[in-house]
Amino acid sequence: MKTSRFGVSMDEDLLEKLDTHVRRKRYPNRSEAIRDLVRGALVEEEWGSSRGEVIGVLVIVYDHRQRELSSRLLNKEHVHTDRIITTLHLHLDHDNCLETKVIRGTPGEVRRISDELMTMKGVKFGRLIPATAGKRLR
Numbered sequence: 001m002k003t004s005r006f007g008v009s010m011d012e013d014l015l016e017k018l019d020t021h022v023r024r025k026r027y028p029n030r031s032e033a034i035r036d037l038v039r040g041a042l043v044e045e046e047w048g049s050s051r052g053e054v055i056g057v058l059v060i061v062y063d064h065r066q067r068e069l070s071s072r073l074l075n076k077e078h079v080h081t082d083r084i085i086t087t088l089h090l091h092l093d094h095d096n097c098l099e100t101k102v103i104r105g106t107p108g109e110v111r112r113i114s115d116e117l118m119t120m121k122g123v124k125f126g127r128l129i130p131a132t133a134g135k136r137l138r
């Protein structure tokens, strides 16, 4: 694919923040960082506006001693067998478990299922990461 160059104007304050981002993430240069930022924005946009199936990766941290939480989480997986494709479970420490779940469905379905899980009592942290193969992304 042909590469084009273009000029970007931004105030110095924002440019300074970009350069800090470039250093912190150890990008070789600004261009590589900007390409990643653009791709990230496009993935989110494509994900949210998709009419077809998308993939979301849900990360939750919860206290396994919370009454019946483990079985309620497990129950959700059996209710949504066609949507929650896989789960990785990690016993973080004495009290806490971390789980990542890969959820497949329309953006609305993926959001609804992850909301159901994130809002359960005893779930301390939850974040849904929109992921896509990005057919239109290169």
Ligand code: NI
Residues within 6 Å of the ligand: 064, 089, 090, 091, 092, 096, 097, 098
């Ligand atoms: Ni555990």
